[in-house]
Amino acid sequence: MNSPLIILETSSFAARATIILTIVIAILFVWFGVRWQIGNLFAEITQVNQPDAREIAELAVGISPSDPFAIWLLASKERENFGTESFETSTRLIENIVRIAPNDFRWWIELGRAYEQTERPAEAERALLRAVELAPAYTFPRWQLGNFYLRQRRTDEAFAELIKTTEKSSVYREQVFALAWDYFGKDPSMVEKLAGDAPDIRSSLAMFYAVRGAAADALRNWNLLSEEQKAADPRLPRIMAQGLYDKLSFREALEFAKQAGIDPEASIGAVSNGGFEKFLGSPDDTLFGWNVYRGDARFEASVDSGVKREGARSLKVTFKGYIKPELHNVVQIIAVESGTDYRLTFWVRTENLRSGGPPILQVTNMNDGAILGATEPFANGTSDWEQKTIDFTVPADCTGISIRTARTFCGGECPIAGTFWYDDFALSRR
Template structure:
């Protein structure tokens, strides 16, 4: 039997032809790119134009375009009144979902399409699928919650809004705005345990004047939450501005107990009358409503029940440790300018009862030359605005008060039937004469205001 011969086969690669083939391929690819780029650019431009038929024609010529182009066209058929056509929109949106089933945006738009044609069951299924593909995103949950709310399912809508707020706390104010109901906002807050969301809902209620509802939410916040102290200041200011004086005072007392062991609200209506405590506003940084998603147009002037102590031109005011009347500190006022000095930099709001009699006490020490013209006044302050024509009490520093030693002042005054909030203040008004001179310093301490029974007159002031 003859054996077949085995012949050696050798393949030789001619690199010249390889290089030529690669060059031809690169040239053809470049030409294709040069042709295709303007076409793609034209598609993108046309897809956002107002002529939907242009996009339809482009999709017919290039069916492999991204599904987002088809979804965009479907959304335009839903919301452009000039080409409103829900059935055609659904045609494009269904195909977009088939082409890209894992894109939550396609499912979200499909839900809008089914909602437009009245297919509630499929719309809900599409929204839920969009949430399933993007559980941490806000927009699918927002659209789904709106869908439920429009169809009267308020309880389920609140639960969906709560989950949306957890996913995106910054939108809490927008959700509350949509609910338009204090009770619903409170229900929403109970469904959301996150403190950040509750703080934002509290700020929203404050911006709408719902102080009592806001306080209820505020009480549920832990004191360790950063926003709680700042919200307390805002609520106190809101209470004063809206004549909820008792609630504002109760909030102030709660804030004081939290920040200082020695701070307590008692029968004495003057807060920190002996100047022993540091101002609480220095311990609580101001909180802006805008940081909680609420417009600053709803802000109110910053007011509370602490001493408002400010330096003014020609006058230096501070709390000092210089032989106080009692305790360790006293208020010191020094006139650094000696002519035409006007001053009203020490004041405090005091909550009083209408048509009631009170005893006001304080101690002073003066080292003053010239005409002091320093007065201690209590005036009505409805909504936190001093009423100059509603003076309840006025005491003037005697001209001969330039001697060492403390003097205790005890006087009685009576409020009017309209009085609820008053302003206790120390001020100086310059004389009308050309020669208005004052020099030196004075101290005040031990301010207190107590209710007394009618007909009981306290002892006169005494020198110590």
């Protein structure tokens, strides 16, 4: 009678013990899991440069001693002390991260950096090579390895890795070019060793040079592409034309503008649309054509087919009580040869022109706005077509000039009324 009772109580105790043990294990599992997550969260949301980053790092490591991010944050703060002992401590912490997460290439890169900082280049190289081995399709490990080789003055090995970087990633391509540009003293031959011949890389290199004002190198690389390859992204020549124009590299800007279809008929040392046979568009549509700025209702300028000296049209300019001392409303930028003597000729006619400060035409240096030459004031009253001539010399450092309509000064407010016409502009060498 008693045996069944004893057996039943023992069985009930075992069941309860199993349940309790299961609950304890579950609680411990949840606790350790929550601890890891809390430590990881603290580490991931904390910036290294936060004032309290070190305290948070120590707390995160205390809560989650096996979390790589928590340890990395502590190692980063330790490294900021800039002492040999601090660097060694930081390196040991990162070595621990690699033991915890041996298959994460990011920690091998961090270890390579740490070894390099502690002047252990052989170990640094092994760590960075391991990162490349773990992530052969990723660009970042090769970028880091190439930089390491360059700092170690192992140029050939650096180039081997960096070339692969430019081939795989357009994002890192710009950084590779910039690294070589700065490291080798802006030597384009060294930059181009990293470029390869792929069309997208070549166009990226042309853009790289254009941004830095290396106009001749930008145009040279761009012209290595076929017409079909150039047409792959029609925005590029427009961007480079504008960029070089803004950097005062007018000859190369003109070539890009022509290829982009902005100013297809413009040429070096020539006035574009000098007879106004083509209608004038918006100033936003041209770099090397006529720009007519119509911001004042008392000034009008338009192509006129009723009055012309030759051809079918001229440019008619009318003032209706315009009073500003500055004019500069009719302008053309021309790419020119440096250090060259030029002669500008054009024809002008007036009708009922009245002002103490009549119009003139000036040639200016686009580098600094200096006036290279100017006409006498246009005749007041009414006059028939008269040819005007300006002889000038382009400075040695200048590749662009402007021809612009201006006024002789006659005070802060100087009314002008009446009309004049332009026709048959021509620029020639003397």
